[in-house]
Amino acid sequence: xxxxxxxxxxxxxxxxxxxxxxxxxxxxxxxxxxxxxxxxxxxxxxxxxxxxxxxxxxxxxxxxxxxxxxxxxxxxxxxxxxxxxxxxxxxxxxxxxxxxxxxxxxxxxxxxxxxxxxxxxxxxxxxxxxxxxxxxxxxxxxxxxxxxxxxxxxxxxxxxxxxxxxxxxxxxxxxxxxxxxxxxxxxxxxxxxxxxxxxxxxxxxxxxxxxxxxxxxxxxxxxxxxxxxxxxxxxxxxxxxxxxxxxxxxxxxxxxxxxxxxxxxxxxxxxxxxxxxxxxxxxxxxxxxxxxxx
Amino acid sequence: xxxxxxxxxxxxxxxxxxxxxxxxxxxxxxxxxxxxxxxxxxxxxxxxxxxxxxxxxxxxxxxxxxxxxxxxxxxxxxxxxxxxxxxxxxxxxxxxxxxxxxxxxxxxxxxxxxxxxxxxxxxxxxxxxxxxxxxxxxxxxxxxxxxxxxxxxxxxxxxxxxxxxxxxxxxxxxxxxxxxxxxxxxxxxxxxxxxxxxxxxxxxxxxxxxxxxxxxxxxxxxxxxxxxxxxxxxxxxxxxxxxxxxxxxxxxxxxxxxxxxxxxxxxx
Numbered sequence: 001x002x003x004x005x006x007x008x009x010x011x012x013x014x015x016x017x018x019x020x021x022x023x024x025x026x027x028x029x030x031x032x033x034x035x036x037x038x039x040x041x042x043x044x045x046x047x048x049x050x051x052x053x054x055x056x057x058x059x060x061x062x063x064x065x066x067x068x069x070x071x072x073x074x075x076x077x078x079x080x081x082x083x084x085x086x087x088x089x090x091x092x093x094x095x096x097x098x099x100x101x102x103x104x105x106x107x108x109x110x111x112x113x114x115x116x117x118x119x120x121x122x123x124x125x126x127x128x129x130x131x132x133x134x135x136x137x138x139x140x141x142x143x144x145x146x147x148x149x150x151x152x153x154x155x156x157x158x159x160x161x162x163x164x165x166x167x168x169x170x171x172x173x174x175x176x177x178x179x180x181x182x183x184x185x186x187x188x189x190x191x192x193x194x195x196x197x198x199x200x201x202x203x204x205x206x207x208x209x210x211x212x213x214x215x216x217x218x219x220x221x222x223x224x225x226x227x228x229x230x231x232x233x234x235x236x237x238x239x240x241x242x243x244x245x246x247x248x249x250x251x252x253x254x255x256x257x258x259x260x261x262x263x264x265x266x267x268x269x270x271x272x273x274x275x276x277x278x279x280x281x282x283x284x285x286x287x288x289x290x291x292x293x294x
Numbered sequence: 295x296x297x298x299x300x301x302x303x304x305x306x307x308x309x310x311x312x313x314x315x316x317x318x319x320x321x322x323x324x325x326x327x328x329x330x331x332x333x334x335x336x337x338x339x340x341x342x343x344x345x346x347x348x349x350x351x352x353x354x355x356x357x358x359x360x361x362x363x364x365x366x367x368x369x370x371x372x373x374x375x376x377x378x379x380x381x382x383x384x385x386x387x388x389x390x391x392x393x394x395x396x397x398x399x400x401x402x403x404x405x406x407x408x409x410x411x412x413x414x415x416x417x418x419x420x421x422x423x424x425x426x427x428x429x430x431x432x433x434x435x436x437x438x439x440x441x442x443x444x445x446x447x448x449x450x451x452x453x454x455x456x457x458x459x460x461x462x463x464x465x466x467x468x469x470x471x472x473x474x475x476x477x478x479x480x481x482x483x484x485x486x487x488x489x490x491x492x493x494x495x496x497x498x499x500x501x502x503x504x505x506x507x508x509x510x511x512x513x514x515x516x517x518x519x520x521x522x523x524x525x526x527x528x529x530x531x532x533x534x535x536x537x538x539x540x541x542x543x544x545x546x547x548x549x550x551x552x553x554x555x556x557x558x559x560x561x562x
Contacts, residue, residue: 079521080480082487086504087517094513118511211381218487225387232391249391256380256388263379 020242029227033258036213036224039145044209046149048202051156056186058161073157081151082215088147089219093126100124137222144219152209159201164190166197196277203270210262214255228252297324308332308496316495316505323515326506330519333499334527339410340498341479344417348425351418353460355426360433370426377423382416382481386488389416409490417485421478428474432467433459465542472535476528483524499523 004011005019020026057069097120098112105121112119122128127135167190175185217225232248278286303313305328317325358370377385393406406412436459444450444458464471483500486492492501499520506516543551 079524080483080500082480082483083500083503083517083520083524086500086507087513090507090511090513113512214381214383217383225384228387246391246394249388249395252384252388252391255384256376259380259384260376264375 016242020244023242025227025231028222029224029231032222032224032227035141035221036216039141039148039213039216040209042145043148043152044206046145047152047156047209050149050153051158051160054153054157055160055164058157059164061182069157069161072154073161075154081212082218084151085147085215085218088150089143092143092146094118097124097126100126140219140221144216144221147219148209148212152205152212155205155208156202159205160194160198162201163194163198167193199274199277203266203274206266206270207263210266211259224255224258228255297322300324301328304328305332306335308335308498308502310494310496314494318509321506321510326502326516327519329502329506330499330516331523333497333502334523336409336485336496336498337479337482337524337527340414340417340482340485341475343414344421344482345475345478347418348421351422352425352429355422356429356433356463359426359430374423374426374430377420378427382420383484383488385416385420386413386484386490390489408493409485413485413490417478417482420481421474424474424477425471428467428470429463432463432470435466436462461542468535468539468542472532472539475531475535479527479531480524 002019002022004015005022011019054069054072057065058073060066060069097118101108101112101120101124104123108121110119127139171189171193172185175189176182180188214223214225216223228251229248232246232251234246235243237243275289279289300322301324304325306312307316307329309332316329355370355373358366359374361367361370390407390412393403393412396403397407406415440458440462441454444454449458483498486497486501487504495501495505497505503516503520507513510516540551
């Protein structure tokens, strides 16, 4: 990248390092940090929506919908998340291809599961066989986001369900005494009040979500773990201008520091938000703030 | 070939006993159940040993974090922060490559590059950090009156710790510690996906479930089998920890006993 980088084997020390750290492959590594941030930025709101849907369904008075909501919340308990990650990526992919196959090729008469193969017609393939590379990568990332959202949606549903239960029952009863319908009391009384109760759980979930991002690697996305392994491995002079030994330990050490810094910053920010939200609330935290100020 | 033959061939495959080759074609449900179950041996091995050894380090760390002297407190705080603030997945990778590097210099470290020792060390340190935080929190919420009563009886130092602080801390921490144990067992599923190689295809339950899902391209059979095994394991852990919980709470009146509530499981 720098002008003096044209002959790397003559360099040493810091100038060598500055050239080494700005090669094209390292740019991909830095971009993959962006992938992680994009994943977080997309997954968090989508998971919150899923969670809100799950929690409201679990509270529904229509029994089958309540069962569905409770099953969604309950299903992620007791099983390792990583198993869900590995499961959902294939399952979702097959579900999409199956649906497209049924719509696009109605006159296909062979079975879809032939022994160990999953066969759909060419028009139903996702992404299409002749699609450019970036479509494949985007589709993989999309599947990963959906998987993360489904799993973290279930966690969020659990937190929000608890928060909805924590809103004092008297509030709802008062709303109904004022003649509000079930729907009105839900949107106007319950939902605005539940966030204070939900925030500790949600901020915990955010920390957990940050720490789950390296699992992207298992979903086949070229993320930071992939590049750290790739770039850190031993390089011989035959294939690269920057030969070095096995540096994977240093690369993963850098990732460790990145995550530590990220969680630390999140912790500080979430603490601030919590302090703001508890101001003036009739909870223990709000009471403590009032006493400290007085 | 009947199902019993399959069980005889593969039930101990994950520790290297039995048939050498994994099934390659015409997978039966029986083979999948047997092999995934055989992989559970590793999950139980990692979880149990890390939990048992981590318990002692966690108690020491919690004591150190609660200490007045910064010489004790700061290292404990940093240890807990590093292991709780970073993903276990990255910790596994880092540790594996660290052990590889060490092995090159000192051959003594060569066992640590294989999963049975290396991953165990990481899990041990990781669970120590998480449990230490739980124990520390419990220690902070020991009723002041208990400690004052101990002082009034003339107890101090070791007797006060052993007879008052430690049992009360355990009792208060136990429900949260049960959850920690469950997460730890779930976290063991990460081991063979994070650098540590499965020599001669001796892997854990998820390793075999993934093997079958890759080979049959059908995730709907192996993963539910795995889920059943883990739910059974989770229920066993809850049962065993419940017995201990009853022991710890047996002196209390019925309505003041702490109940174990299962929290949703979270990623590390």
